[in-house]
Amino acid sequence: LCYRASHDLCHTNFKCCRYILRWGKMKTAVAQMKKTDHTTRSLSWLYLFVIPLVLLTVLLFYRHQWDCSSLVVAKPTNVSKAVPLNKGVLIPPRIMKVQKAGLRSTDLSALLSSLTFDNYGTVQSTDSYVLGTIYVGYLETQNVTTPYTSWAYYPFAPSAYYLYQDVAGILVTPPTGMRSSVPLGGISTGSFELRADGSFHEWTIFNQYPAGPPKFQTLDNTFMGLYVKRASGSTASYVLQTSPSDGRLPGVQSLMYQGAHPMSKLVVMDNRLPVTATIYAYSRYKVGDMNTSATPAVAFTAVLVNPLNENITASFMFNFPHGIEPHTQRPYHQLTPKEEEETTHPVGKVLKGVVDPVTCFEACNGDPVCSCWTFNTADQSCVIYPYVLLNGYQEGCYAGVKGSWHTNNQCTTVNRVATSTSAGGNLSLCAFSSDTTAKFSFGLNNDVGSLWKEFASSGSFGNPKNGYFVNGAAAGTVELGPGETKEVTIVLGWYFPNRDFLGLQEGNFYEHLFKSSVEAAEKLGNSRIEAVTDIAKLHEPFFTSTMPEYLQDILINSLSHIRSAFWVRDGRWRQWEAYDCVNIDSVHNDGERHIPYITIFPESELNKIIAWARYQVKPNQSNAGMINEELRQGYLNLPYPPRDMDIGNGRVMSDVTSMFITYILEMYTWSSDSSILAVIRGLWPNAKRAAQWQLNITQSNGYLPIYLISTYDILGLDSYKYATYNGAFHLLAMKAAEKLAYLMGDNEFAATCHEAFVKGQVALDQYLWNEAAQYYNAYTVNEGFDYERYRNSTNLTLCLYESGSNSNENCVSGDPNSPGALMTGTFYAQVLASSLGLGTLVQNETRLRLHMKAELTNNDSPWGLMALTGGANSVYANSIWVLANPNWATTSIHLLEDVELALSVAEKSLDYWRSVLHDQWNIAGLLGGTSTSSNSGLPYITSHYGFYMTAWHIVFALSGQTANMTEGS
Secondary structure, three states, rough: HHOOOOOOOOHHHHHHHHHHOOOOOHHHHHHHHHOOHHHHHHHHHHHHHHHHHHHHHHHHHHHOOOOOOEEEOOOEEEEEOOEOOOOOOOOHHHHHOOHHHHHHHHHHHHHHHOOOOOEEEEEEOOOOOOEEEEEOOOOEOOOOOOOOOOEEEOOOOOOEEEEEEOOOOOEEEEOOOOOOOEEEEEOOOOOOOOOOOOOOOEEEEOOOOOOOOOEEEOOOEEEEEEEEEEOOOEEEEEEEOOOOOOOOOEEEEEEEEEEEEEEEEEEEOOOOOEEEEEEEEEEOOOOHHHHHHHHEEEEEEEEEEEEOOOEEEEEEEEEOOOEEEEEEEEEEEEHHHHHHHOOOOOEEEEEEEOOOOOHHHHHHHHOOOOOEEEOOOOEEEEEEEEOEEEEEEEEEEEEOOEEEEOOOOOEEEEEEEEOOOOOOOOOEEEEOOOOOOOOOEEEEEEHHHHHHHHHHHHHHEEEEOOOOOOEEEEEEEEEEOOOEEEEEEEEEEEEEEOEEOOOEOOOOOOOOOOOOOOHHHHHHHHOOOHHHHHHHHHHHHHHHHOOOOHHHHHHHHHHHHHHHHHEOOOEEEEEEEEOOOOEEEHHHHHHHHHHHHHHHHHHHHHHHHHHHOOOOOOOOOOOOOOOOOOOOOOOOOOOOOOOOOOOOOOOOOOHHHHHHHHHHHHHHHOOOOOHHHHHHHHHHHHHHHHHHHHHHHOOOOOOOOOOOOOOHHOOOOOHHOEEEEHHHHHHHHHHHHHHHHHHHOHHHHHHHHHHHHHHHHHHHHHHHHHHOOOOOOEEOOOOOOOOHHHHOOOOOOOOOOOOOOOOOOOOEEOOOOOOOOOOOOOOHHHHHHHHHOOOOOOHHHHHHHHHHHHHHHOOOOOOOOOEEEOOOHHHHHHHHEEOOOHHHHHHHHHHHOEEEEEEEEHHHHHHHHHHHOOOOOOOOEEOOOOOOOEEEEEEEEEEOOOHHHHHHHHHHHOOOOOOOOOOOO
């Protein structure tokens, strides 16, 4: 009650409030109050008795609107036998609702305070966190050692690291915001994460991605700080981290994290501070405006509240340690064309008598030829280089790129000497406040301890000399009267225009929008209210809706998936399948994640559709008309990989060409933009050729595709002649092509597609409906298969072909479907069809209902629907593909089944990531299932993956609506 009644002021005595929430500890709460000063103690009695009494009266009166079920005690659930989760934790109701009046506010502090967050995690300074080991297929690695490679524990490594909280030797799930958090940064410009303990992770703003230099997991001594001085003269100053990396820096007692893309929020909870401090970190994100959203900058706004009856001076600061990159070496050379031709490499100069990385940093600065350096603590060697080499992770090493700071009245900027490389450019810290009396200062120092000491003594910095320094900091100071609220904002802007793709300079699109980091930082800093208003407008339709809270939270934060996108100088918008699965714009994977892109930034999706059409298989080639799987298929680290970003290659698949046709129809019917519609009409010939390919591969094969692989590749559907999943996608292709043909006035081709659709429906029932089991078999039944041997084995695989191969000790020929394998997600194509209003894909809707019921009955697990039952007992079959549950829910709602049941099925999988694993900003493609006891219910394959984003279709299903914007309906 205290928490809800006075969420902000409560933080001046957070322990008191925490005890109130633990109802049995009233005496301890009173004892704690006696230790506080008189003003806070008076407020504490108010919180403890008066406000709760008033609230209790109100709650009793409105008990039908909010009862005790709003306070949920989360029961402990085991992730695995070895890794128990947290003990029961009190989860407060939603802290704050979006208030529409706030959308028009000119008060930044009020506007920020009106925002809604549907998650939270609290970290204490006494907490301990460790990296535990889990069994995986492959996941994105914490640290990457070499450039130009997948960021994966790969191929199919046996284990990976996963963050845990160590509680008396027991590893438990850490609070929300520790394993992952909102990636901050303009779309396609690079990003980083502000975690719940105040630390910063996952840095990619220096053009880091798999085709270039590796990410920085952390940059030690990147931190925010707070200084407060009371009228009495007493001061307090703390780094806003619970465990600063440098032991000389004092951290705060506790922080509470909340995230709602593109914003992170940190509430400072420390009873030694006489102010309430809440930090909001955000970047530009404007619906329908990619240019504005591609601002390479992040704002950190400190909302400071004075709860006392005296004046207070408060200062907020941000430090960035540009000069030293911890756990990094720079031995990797990016060859220029001339160097490549001459096969020369840079020669480093080894310096003697260097004792630490700061000395090596200074040695590079003093050498006019030096551009970068590496220091190795093992042998105390300092090597300086005349070229900028690419970075890689190396424990025990430190590195850096030469750069000089210079300061003006509002910003301090570091300019790197390597202007022509991917590491070249500049970075700025700029200070802002809506208080016209605010004072700004900037600090430069090689020693972070000395820098902090200067800030802690007065809340500001002196007039620094420009030059080469490890640390650059910005601070803003305001005077707070009793009860007054003010904000100070520090913007981190960057400008690194030379994006490298396997050694070729592709550049960044944002260089057309900005000319420096100062310009980017000032653009965001001067439009703070507009930026937050745009974010509020994005959030409002979700957080004020009647959708379940878990769904609102998951959908908003799924927008963080955009972290893997890049937008190059010539205007091409591209995206990795994942940083650990380095294909570029695979058509089928784009299908799972594309709804927020096609609705929020439609130009991004159109950009890719045009490229897919460009690389469509030519008329005189095999598989003419087929759409290639992706624009580029991995293989970044082969001895001499092709350097072209767009190639057009991949596998022959069931859900690629069909998905392309579907995209064309979506873009045409969901857009009223005349320029987009003109482009889509121009792509009709490509869509028609794609549909013709679907016709060609089915007409002589029983009107269904045969032996095709799909996005469920490791289940091996291509080993069987017919698969229901593949057949459903063919039916989707024919139905979408028929609709498109009518819209384009090609009635003859529309009739051809309709005929193929009807024949395909008949064939699907003929070959794949299992009357005895009352569901569609995952694949066709064949004779002569040793089913029991296959199903009961955990190490046998299928032979490559259905016939012509004999069983041996390694594989089994034939088909394991004789009793009828059941695949979850079989009718993913139906989800897409329903969102487009194309109707039911199967001939008999009752059979679809029966099939959906069978999936839930037979394939359920504690973590979601398993991929396949009745087939092989493999880790892949029993794993949970996280698109399955939301797809099941969407189709069930469209079939007018039990909506509450449907939403609970989606909730089991989606909410598991936010409420159990506390990792909703890094949702993997697959969870370990029942056959992987050491990893059951834990991330198993591919991080930051888009499978779960099919949940956006649930919104369409719940609305009961479809759209055809071209017809105004």
